[in-house]
Structure formats: structure tokens, C-alpha cells
Amino acid sequence: MKDKVIIKFDNVSFAYKAIADDDEMAATAVVDGFSLDVPEGQFLAVLGHNGCGKSTIAKLMNGILVPDSGKVTVDGMSTSDDEKIIDIRRTVGMVFQNPDNQIVATIVEDDVAFGPENLGVPPEEIRKRVDDALEAVGMYEFRGREPHRLSGGQKQRVAIAGVIAMNTKCVVMDEPTAMLDPHGRQEVMDAIRMLNKERGITVVLITHYMDEAVKADRVVVMDKGKIVLDGEPRMVFKNVEKLKALGLDVPQATELAYRLRKSGFPIADDILDEEECASAILRALEVK
Amino acid sequence: MIKDITIGQYFNGNSVLHRLDARMKIVLTVAFIVSIFFCKNFWSLGLMVLFTIQTVIISRVPLKMVLKSIKPIAIIVVFTSLLNIFYISGGTTLVDGRYIDITTNGIFTALFMATRIVCLVVISSMLTYTTTPTMLTDAIEKLLSPLKIFKIPVSTLAMMMTLALRFIPTLIDEIDRITNAQKARGANLDDGNFIQRIKALVPIIVPLFVSSLRRAIELADAMDCRCYGGPGRTRMKQMKLRFRDFAALAIMVAFIAGIIVLNYYFGAVLIK
Incomplete structure (x- = not known):
């Protein structure tokens, strides 16, 4: 099972379309001829400076965006297939950068229950999943709290619990620690590692923190919508000069x-x- | 601090009233409000006041909080009372003025009106004091669900209410941040006359609007990711009517019956 590919990008291109001042469609390719295989169970970090297309890659992974050309497949299903979209999203969950904008309920446990509720899971089963997910991220004793009274790291852990409760095979995280203080970052990184190592969930971590990328099984470095480096962290970070030329730190x-x-x-x-x-x-x- | 605000005016407690099913509480509150207008004499009015006081005692909500809920309507109560005293005619005339008469009917009507309004507000605030906003929206969704046959998107409306409640504290934080940012740039928000102050709010409201839209887009993505609109939504927390809910219903029925009986036995107090 280790070698089974869960997310596959096949020569994918994508451009945001904006209407420019002269009413013509202005399009800049954000992702250009991008190919990537993510095997099941892998902890993959995607690095790149701002505007290199890494957030777009994240949104392409579960069909929030669909490629202009090429194909993204999740567990064998194409994200361009509208009928499969629910199945794709129950396979690949997502955690966003701003914890405030992804919590939907006024009580922690209700928020964690949101995903499974939408999937039509029976109530007793949801209860079990919610308790289990909150235990897993160490937020069980906060289950009755109001999200706006939690710290950033705690909110982000609630968001992760929300994905765990959906029983997804894969979690894509788009800079989940960017808005957190060092302590919150540590909490979230621990939760991510637990997810990957203990539960065998595939993790795609989009980040610009090098010390987070170091902990991954594999690092992909992006620039101008393309992959420039791909390999184990040890191999990738050898290329100090190349990384610096891309505007990245080591x-x-x-x-x-x-x-x-x-x-x-x-x-x-x-x-x-x-x-x-x-x-x-x-x-x-x-x-x- | 502004961060510590509680949404709605829920008073955290564990009284019988808190534990009642929210749907039942809403139905009973509506029933009570209707019954308020049945009272025709001082006996039934007294029963209503007694019932209201008893409810407050059972809820264990501090009297101070209850009084706080009456405060904003005090002016309305006084105003309607005065209007009633001066303009209702009939019964025995007590003061025969040149332009206005004060009659027993006027005074009684004023008294009835004032008591009714106060009881109405106290009982409705009992509902919000003992029920969390989440429970309220869930209950409203359940109670309105028959409207689905008329193609009214009840669960979508309930979701909108939940999200609105969820984002109140977030937006308050945001207003705080924007206000500070504008003050740091020299915006003068506290001085000037009324018009100037309203104008000074524009640089706060515009960024707030922009950021709210951005939030909405992100939230929509996040909800999509969690399969909102997916196959048949279920709910984790199932609402179940228990014995105490039916007991409360029985008490309400007895109360309304009591009011009708008292009305019948003692007749109306107003003389036609």
C-alpha cells in the first residue's frame, strides 16, 4: 500500500482570470505544466516564496480549483468530475491559514461535528468521531468552549480535529502556522506529526518555514508554478545556493x-x- | 474586555428551565405571550404576574439581570400608560378636565398594559437567558422545518443565523483592530458633532466591509472542503422531548385554563 499514489498532478496548468482595466481577460499562469505524485502515507512539504503557486496547488488538490489543462486525480477520481466532488473532499481534507475563517460553529464540538454531519453520518457515530478527534489533538476538555475564546494554536487544532472527524485519508494544510506565535506553531506541528505517524494520514504541508519542512519525508520546492527541487529534506537543503537564489532560507x-x-x-x-x-x-x- | 462578550444574553446555569428542550421553550413562550392578552380582570392578571415571578425564581437568573432586561422598555411602559390614562374613556370619571378626562377605564387599561408589557419582556428574556444561541437556532430550524414543503430553505437560513452568531465576536475584534490602526494614523473618532462623528466612521466601515467579504470567500471554501451541501445532513446533537418538557407543557395548559376560568368567574373589569 505504501506505493499507492493518492494525489496525482498530471501536467497541470492553472491561471487566475481577472478582468483588467480595458475589459480584456488578463490571465497569468500561476501553475504551469506541474506534475507531482503524492504516495499514500507520505508527509510532504511544499516550499516556495510568496506567489510561487503553492496555495493554488493546495486548492487544486481537492477541487476548490480545477485545472485549466492537465488533470488532478485523487484516489483515481478526477477533480474535474463534478459528480465525484463529495467523494474527493471526503478523501482529501483541508486546513487553511486563518483559523477564524474556517470555524463555522459557536461551540468547539459542534464545529468538529460539521464535516461528518454534512456527510450524513449517524448521530452516535458523529459523537464518537468528535470525541476521538478532539482527544487526538488534545482539545477534548475544550469541547464546550466558544472558539473565539481560544488561542490561535488551539483554534487551528480544532480545525485539524474537524478534518480528522471526517476520516479523510489525506490532509492538505495551507500555511496552517503562518498566523500563529511560536508556541501555537509547535502545538500545530505536533498535531500534524501525530496525524501522519500515528494515524497514517497523508499530509501535504504548504509552508514557508524551513524548520517545519525539515520534519517532512519529502520536500518539494516550487518557483513560478513549477517544481525546481524534489527529494528528501537532506537532499533538498544541500542546495543552499539554489534555494537562496529562489529567495528562500535554509x-x-x-x-x-x-x-x-x-x-x-x-x-x-x-x-x-x-x-x-x-x-x-x-x-x-x-x-x- | 471586549473579547469577553457573550453572544446573546445567555446566563450559564443548570436550572430546570435551562434543561428544557429549546423547541418546547419557544412554543411555551409564544403560548404565554398569546395568553397575556386574554387577561380581562385583576384575578387573571394576578395569576399571570405570579406565573412570571415563579418562572424567574425557577430559572435562578439573578434578579439584577432580569431588571436589566426591563430597563430599556421602561420609557415605553410609562408612555403607553400615560396615553391610556388620558385617552381612554368610559367607566367612572375621576377628573373632568377641559381637554382630557381621567376615567377608571383609562387607569385600569394603563395598569393592564404596563403589566402585560413587563411580563412579556420578562418571559421572553427568560427564554434567551436560559437557552444558548446555538440551541435557539437549532430549535428554530426544527420548528420551521415543516416550511420545507413550501420550498423555503430552512436549514440554509438556520446555517446563516449560526454563522452570523459565530462571526459577531470576530468582527468586533476586527473593528477594534481597524479603529486602532486608523487612530494610529491620526483619525479623530471621538471629537466633533454628531455628523462629524458619523463621517469619521467611514474609514472604519469600508475596511471592515472589504475584510468581511474576504472572510466570506475563505469561509465558503472551508465549508466546501467539509462537504457542506453534501449527502443529507445529519445532526450530532439530537433534540429529544423528555418527561420534564411534557410536564412544562402541562403546567402551561393549566395556566391558560386558569386564566380562562378566572376571566369567566369574575368577568371583565372594563365597563363598556
Whole structure:
């Protein structure tokens, strides 16, 4: 099952159409000849600077947007097929950037129940799913609260619980931590990791935080609607110069190792976090 | 702080009134409001007042909060009372003025009107004090569901109500933020005459409008993602009528019967 592809982009192009001042349709291709396979169970991070098309990719994944040309298939169903749209959305759930704009109910547990209610799940089953989903993200004791009294990280966890309760196979997250403080980011990242490792849910994380991408199984770097780098985090972040040319940062530890190596210090080029970096420096010093 | 506002005026509690089914509460409130207009003499009026007081006691809502709900209508009560005293004729004339007469009928009508309005407001606020907005919208949806046969989109309307309630605190936060941002740029919101102050609100309302539309678009996407409009919506929380709901209904029936009986035995107080 590991190799089964759950989301497949096949030479997809997409442009937002806007009516320009002279009433002509102005279209700029946001996604251009994009192909990508996401295998089931993978934790994929999509990186790229603003306007590179990464949010558009997210919206193409469950049919909020449909490609102008090419094809997006979810579990074998084309997102352009209107009749399959409900099935696609019960396979691929989505968490957005702004937690305030995706919570629909005035009470936490009612919001988590919203998805399964729409799918026509029987009431007792919804109750079970809601309790289970809230436990999973550590928000069970907040079930009777009003969402507007929660912190950003807590709201985002409620949104994640809402997706869990729908029993989706895959979750797409469009910069879920962008509006959160460091503490909230940590909470959400823990929930995402739990989702992927304990429940085997495929996660597509769109982000511009390098330290979040490092934790993924695979990193895809986008620029101008195309994939420029694709591979394990260790392989991708080796390309320090290329990433910088794209206007992206690398993790701080990688940056340090890169600068040390550049100034002639013998250190490996596949360092991702502080600990690896420290022990590599230590080793290099001992050799000297 | 502004963040701590509660939507509606729900008073958190666990009285029998709180635990009653919201649908039953709405039906009973409507029944009570109708019965208010049955009262024809002081005996039935007294029964109504007693019933109202008893309801307040059972709800365990602090008296202060109840009085707060009457405060805004005090002017209306006084005004209608005065109008009734001066303009209703009939019965024994007490003061024979040149332009206005004060009659017993006038005074009685004024008294009846005032009591009725106060009881009406107290009982309706009992409904909102003991029922959360969510429960209210759910109940309204259920009660209106027969209208579906006339192609009225009841569940969509209920969803709109829920979303409106959900976004009140969010928009209040937003107003706060925009106000501060405009003040930081030197907007003067607190001075000037009435017209100037209203004009000063424009730079707050326009951004609020724009951001609300943006929110609405995002919310629509988020709801789509969660299959809103999908195959037959079910509800997690099922409303169930219990024994206490029927007991409450029985009490209401007895109350209305009591009013009718008292009306019949003691006759009308107003003399035609």
C-alpha cells in the first residue's frame, strides 16, 4: 500500500482570470505544466516564496480549483468530475491559514461535528468521531468552549480535529502556522506529526518555514508554478545556493554548516538541525 | 474586555428551565405571550404576574439581570400608560378636565398594559437567558422545518443565523483592530458633532466591509472542503422531548385554563 499514489498532478496548468482595466481577460499562469505524485502515507512539504503557486496547488488538490489543462486525480477520481466532488473532499481534507475563517460553529464540538454531519453520518457515530478527534489533538476538555475564546494554536487544532472527524485519508494544510506565535506553531506541528505517524494520514504541508519542512519525508520546492527541487529534506537543503537564489532560507543549522564549509572548515553538507550541526563541528574539531 | 462578550444574553446555569428542550421553550413562550392578552380582570392578571415571578425564581437568573432586561422598555411602559390614562374613556370619571378626562377605564387599561408589557419582556428574556444561541437556532430550524414543503430553505437560513452568531465576536475584534490602526494614523473618532462623528466612521466601515467579504470567500471554501451541501445532513446533537418538557407543557395548559376560568368567574373589569 505504501506505493499507492493518492494525489496525482498530471501536467497541470492553472491561471487566475481577472478582468483588467480595458475589459480584456488578463490571465497569468500561476501553475504551469506541474506534475507531482503524492504516495499514500507520505508527509510532504511544499516550499516556495510568496506567489510561487503553492496555495493554488493546495486548492487544486481537492477541487476548490480545477485545472485549466492537465488533470488532478485523487484516489483515481478526477477533480474535474463534478459528480465525484463529495467523494474527493471526503478523501482529501483541508486546513487553511486563518483559523477564524474556517470555524463555522459557536461551540468547539459542534464545529468538529460539521464535516461528518454534512456527510450524513449517524448521530452516535458523529459523537464518537468528535470525541476521538478532539482527544487526538488534545482539545477534548475544550469541547464546550466558544472558539473565539481560544488561542490561535488551539483554534487551528480544532480545525485539524474537524478534518480528522471526517476520516479523510489525506490532509492538505495551507500555511496552517503562518498566523500563529511560536508556541501555537509547535502545538500545530505536533498535531500534524501525530496525524501522519500515528494515524497514517497523508499530509501535504504548504509552508514557508524551513524548520517545519525539515520534519517532512519529502520536500518539494516550487518557483513560478513549477517544481525546481524534489527529494528528501537532506537532499533538498544541500542546495543552499539554489534555494537562496529562489529567495528562500535554509534551516539555521544548515546555513551555519554552509558558511563554515565555505570558509574552508571540513563539515558535511547534509546537516539539518542544531544537534547534528553541533556534533559535526565537534567531530571536525577533534580530527584537527 | 471586549473579547469577553457573550453572544446573546445567555446566563450559564443548570436550572430546570435551562434543561428544557429549546423547541418546547419557544412554543411555551409564544403560548404565554398569546395568553397575556386574554387577561380581562385583576384575578387573571394576578395569576399571570405570579406565573412570571415563579418562572424567574425557577430559572435562578439573578434578579439584577432580569431588571436589566426591563430597563430599556421602561420609557415605553410609562408612555403607553400615560396615553391610556388620558385617552381612554368610559367607566367612572375621576377628573373632568377641559381637554382630557381621567376615567377608571383609562387607569385600569394603563395598569393592564404596563403589566402585560413587563411580563412579556420578562418571559421572553427568560427564554434567551436560559437557552444558548446555538440551541435557539437549532430549535428554530426544527420548528420551521415543516416550511420545507413550501420550498423555503430552512436549514440554509438556520446555517446563516449560526454563522452570523459565530462571526459577531470576530468582527468586533476586527473593528477594534481597524479603529486602532486608523487612530494610529491620526483619525479623530471621538471629537466633533454628531455628523462629524458619523463621517469619521467611514474609514472604519469600508475596511471592515472589504475584510468581511474576504472572510466570506475563505469561509465558503472551508465549508466546501467539509462537504457542506453534501449527502443529507445529519445532526450530532439530537433534540429529544423528555418527561420534564411534557410536564412544562402541562403546567402551561393549566395556566391558560386558569386564566380562562378566572376571566369567566369574575368577568371583565372594563365597563363598556
